[in-house]
Amino acid sequence: QFADRWVIGAVADIAASSYGASVTASVDGTEIFNGDVDLKYLGTVRARLGHAWDRTLIYGHGGLAFGNTEQTLTVGGTTVFNEEQTRTGWTIGAGLEHAITDRISFGTEYAYVDLGSKHILDNGEGLTVKDDVAFHTLKAFVNYRF
Template sequence: MNRFVRTLTLGAAVAVLATAANAADAPYYDKNVVVSPAPVSVTDWTGMYVGVFGGYGGGDFEYPFSVGSPALLSGQVDMSAGGFVGGAQIGFDWQASDAFVVGVVADIAWSDISDEVSVSLAAATDPITRVNGSLGTDLNYFGTIRARAGWLVTPDALLYVTGGAAYGETESALSLSASGAVDGSFGASTSDTDWGWTVGAGMEYRITENVSFETEYLYVDLGSKTLYSGDVFDLPARLDLDTSFHVVRAGVNFKFNMF
């Protein structure tokens, strides 16, 4: 009997010790502890970038003219101009806040934008009298120097507006010839770099930390200039050119990590 009691007592003690040991090893959870989520990385737009782009440009080139003094004939010739463009740009952005980005950008583009018209007229009363002429302008290249300001619609998508100065080289040529009552020929050409202004808007989407895709619209106005002022067939004449066009383009930018 005593041996049975001692055995039962020893078993009970072992069970109590085992339970205590398991309780000591069990994890402890504090319901009052708040677990913070892992920090979410925010895209930083600050830095310098370079890029390439291509697109299409087009608009109306306007040619106001007058002949005679006082003017015997005056008016304006409007011609549609269009062509492809492609070039490169360099810029710098600064992320002023979580949702606001400002920057500057300069670009230059080769241009295939051009227009040309040819006319051949015959006098109704004298078919032998004819006037032939041609007029055209090529925009060889253009560029802009702009500021831009945008809003981050998502951490990786920037919607922006832009504006600043614009420049471009226009090359124009005019030729006239007449036979019959008036006989002779005339030609004039000019090539100049003109300055004006530009405004536009676009969206840039960051594909990776250093690569982004951009689409952009620009309106470019290179102002007005005189193509010719002098005598044509013994009559004083003047011809001007107003150059403005629209550009839609897309490109890829590559950012440098400066900080």
Template sequence: MKSILLAATMLAGLATGAVAADAVAEVPVASTYNWSGAYVGVHAGGGWDHVDFDFLPAPNPANHNGSGALGGLQVGYNFQTDNIVYGVEADISAADINGSTECPNPTFTCGSKVSMLGSVRGRLGLAMNDLLIYGTGGLGYGTIDIYDRNSGGTTFDTKKTRAGWTVGLGAEYAFDQHWTAKAEYKYFDLGSDDYLTDSLVRAKTQIHTAVVGLNYKF
């Protein structure tokens, strides 16, 4: 009987130790790279947009897609708790995202141009030492020029700076304690507004961007 009790006690001890070991193994190891601090950087890439373009009051659409390059600056600040990195980032880009199509009146060309794009966003990510995977979202804004152009080359247009929202995903890699490189995708919805060309136009602008960037962390 004593042997049975002793064996049972030993098995219980081994099981308890195994459970404890598993629990320790499942605890995430804290990132050894410190992502906390302020940073500044540059970025460059491309943008692709879709513009719902409609002459008012009747539905006379001239919807079109555009594309082009963009590049600019970013500044931000990160906080880190174990493997979790969170913070805020602001960026601004000069852009040349253009698109056009034939207007309902085929003697005119209808088009748009995004000349500036920016955002102020929160960031939340998971650090795996020198690699950071993150999501981001917040305020998006941009300058949009809506136009039509007749066959003689005369352009009628209105330019507005619109505010909307943006969300995205990115990855950032640290080369050392100061320099990091990132790749990032963002979607912007700048909503709809009315623009005066040779007639009144209602346009809604949606933009996709993909950039690579370089940051210096202080």
């Protein structure tokens, strides 16, 4: 804490995830292809800067985001592409935390996460498939300080 009410800090976290997205293309009810992207875990390393009023902290945060994704592309019922990879990107957001006691606090936090885009398929004849892993999160939390 500095300049009376300003607070600066860092946070790192990692969590299992079940985020996923899929797209299906069909013609006259016949599926042509199906694509899935699943995020297996998400981690962040962020800086936080906030302003404290008594036991309440309002802050902004931003930094590195990383996660493991799996992409699957199925054409005519046959899997033609399946790849798992670790991706890196960035995150930015804001939060509010309130200390109930010196050891217990609760809060909520919003974040926008962007792990970038990747070409999944490029057949060289004009057919390309690309994923773009970007999403919003909103979480509530309870902290206990030892």
